[in-house]
Amino acid sequence: xxxxxxxxxxxxxxxxxxxxxxxxxxxxxxxxxxxxxxxxxxxxxxxxxxxxxxxxxxxxxxxxxxxxxxxxxxxxxxxxxxxxxxxxxxxxxxxxxxxxxxxxxxxxxxxxxxxxxxxxxxxxxxxxxxxxxxxxxxxxxxxxxxxxxxxxxxxxxxxxxxxxxxxxxxxxxxxxxxxxxxxxxxxxxxxxxxxxxxxxxxxxxxxxxxxxxxxxxxxxxxxxxxxxxxxxxxxxxxxxxxxxxxxxxxxxxxxxxxxxxxxxxxxxxxxxxxxxxxxxxxxxxxxxxxxxxxxxxxxxxxxxxxxxxxxxxxxxxxxxxxxxxxxxxxxxxxxxxxxxxxxxxxxxxxxxxxxxxxxxxxxxxxxxxxxxxxxxxxxxxxxxxxxx
Numbered sequence: 001x002x003x004x005x006x007x008x009x010x011x012x013x014x015x016x017x018x019x020x021x022x023x024x025x026x027x028x029x030x031x032x033x034x035x036x037x038x039x040x041x042x043x044x045x046x047x048x049x050x051x052x053x054x055x056x057x058x059x060x061x062x063x064x065x066x067x068x069x070x071x072x073x074x075x076x077x078x079x080x081x082x083x084x085x086x087x088x089x090x091x092x093x094x095x096x097x098x099x100x101x102x103x104x105x106x107x108x109x110x111x112x113x114x115x116x117x118x119x120x121x122x123x124x125x126x127x128x129x130x131x132x133x134x135x136x137x138x139x140x141x142x143x144x145x146x147x148x149x150x151x152x153x154x155x156x157x158x159x160x161x162x163x164x165x166x167x168x169x170x171x172x173x174x175x176x177x178x179x180x181x182x183x184x185x186x187x188x189x190x191x192x193x194x195x196x197x198x199x200x201x202x203x204x205x206x207x208x209x210x211x212x213x214x215x216x217x218x219x220x221x222x223x224x225x226x227x228x229x230x231x232x233x234x235x236x237x238x239x240x241x242x243x244x245x246x247x248x249x250x251x252x253x254x255x256x257x258x259x260x261x262x263x264x265x266x267x268x269x270x271x272x273x274x275x276x277x278x279x280x281x282x283x284x285x286x287x288x289x290x291x292x293x294x295x296x297x298x299x300x301x302x303x304x305x306x307x308x309x310x311x312x313x314x315x316x317x318x319x320x321x322x323x324x325x326x327x328x329x330x331x332x333x334x335x336x337x338x339x340x341x342x343x344x345x346x347x348x349x350x351x352x353x354x355x356x357x358x359x360x361x362x363x364x365x366x367x368x369x370x371x372x373x374x375x376x377x378x379x380x381x382x383x384x385x386x387x388x
Contacts, residue, residue, distance in 0.1 A: 001041075002104050005034055005094060006111050009367070012360030013119065013158065017134045017142070017150045027360050028087050035090035038097040050373040053096070055326040056089040056366075062319055063282040072281025073288060081283030081314070084359055091363045095370030105371050109165050109339060112367075116162030117183045120190040123147030123155065127193055146194045149361075156191050156199020157355035161342035161364050163187045163203055167210040168339040170232060185235035192240050195247040197257065198352050202345040207232065210338050260297060261305045261352065267292040268309035272317065279316035288313070303357055307350035326369075333372035340372045 008030040015023035063082035065071075072078040099105040122135075123146040130136045132145055146155035166187060170180035184207070191203045251257070270292050271280065280288045285304055293301070304310035312320030327347045334340035346355050346365045356362035 001034065001037065002098050002108055005098065006108065006115075008034065009360070009364070010115055013115075013364070014148045016154070016358065016360060017138075017140060017145070017148050024359055027363075028083065031087055031090045031094065031363070035094045038094045042097050050096075051329045052092060052326055052366075052369050052373050053089075055322055055329075056085065056092055058322055059085040059319070060089055062315055062322075066278060066281050066315075069278075071278040072284060074281060074284045077283035077287060078281040081281075084283070087359045088363060088366045091366045092370045092373075095367055096374060099371050099374035105374060108367075109371070112162055113165045113169070113183065116159065117166070117186060119147050120159065120187050123149070124186070124190045124193050144195070146190070152194040152196045153199060153349070153353040154355060154358065154361055155194050156196035156203070157346050157349050157353070158361060158364060159187050159191050160199065160202055160206065160345040160349060161368055163206050164210055164341040164345075165339045167207060167232075167341075168214075168337070171210065171214040171338075181232045181235050184232045185238065185240075189240045192248055195251055197248070197251050198349050200248055200252075202349055206341055206345055209341060213335060213338050258352075260295075263295050264289075264301065264304055265306055265309055267294055268304045268306065268313045271313040272309070272320075275313075275316060277316045277318065279312070279314045279319060282314045282319075285310045285314055303354040305353055307354050307356045310354065330369060330372060333375060337372065337375070340368055343368050343372065 008027060012023065012027040015026075060082055063078055063085060067075055067078050067082070099108070126134075126136065126147055127145070130145075132140055132142070134140050134145065134148060140150060142150040144150070144152035146152055149155040149158060163184065166180055166183040170177055170184055173180055188203050188207065191199045267289060268285070271285075271288060286302055289301055289304075304313065308320065308323070311323050315322075327344075330340070330343045330347070334342075334344050343365055349355055356365070
């Protein structure tokens, strides 16, 4: 079943560039089906009681309450948002059952790493050779295409989830540090090539943080960590020189990098202040925003470019606080494991963009949260061995 789950996720990422809605539908139907199979297969085993499960369940309930009480300004969009959050919940339920087996969790992390590594190679080569065509075949019309992902910040968020897994394997491996170090370098260089400013900062922070944690906790010797870090930095420098610093450097050199986003953020705060308790309805930010817009960039404003503000404007401050608790819950296990640091990065990236807006991309982070939650659930053998 874990192979089927991996196949569904890989399909979803590889079709993120498709402008039609059918890949999303296929992904969601597949996830709901796998969740149903998991519940039936392990019907005698209850889902683990963990805070992420509570948060995701309440998010679905919150949207349903908005629909049934008429507090949403657009029923259809809120119903779509309920399905969106239900997808996250179904991912978590399925993964919760699967990842209680530590070997399955390790297999899945390895699969995520190798898939991310191959996508990074594809994205980097495609960027310089495809002429803005997906897989060198399909004209995309996107100016920031990275492999199958049509937006540089979304690509960076995808890599942010995978990079800590590569770092963890690099620093703990007795052999094969060159392989995993090369993976880190390719993943990092691809973020540079994407020209995502937030992605570059967060990916760099992941490398430094993972190195410091592994050294401080003596999970391996300081000399081994230092040697592995030296390899990672050297390889990253080489691959980064290959893809070039020019574009990302120009973006960092902008006089006002938050221009545009600042005005939208202020408008979103005004929206949240007008309906602080229940918000305008999940999924309705785009519908309501024109009333609060303070400038006209001449473009369609599809998102708040800050998931946190968008959640708060749509669901009210209670909903925003609810999601904050999920982020706070993830901090401890993420730093404990090192491979889970990507969850923290994506939540931080969500302060300046919208990585949770797409079911497949957001579910990538939910998968790792499920892995973190499964670590605290005792296996059947451990329960039997526990003294009464």
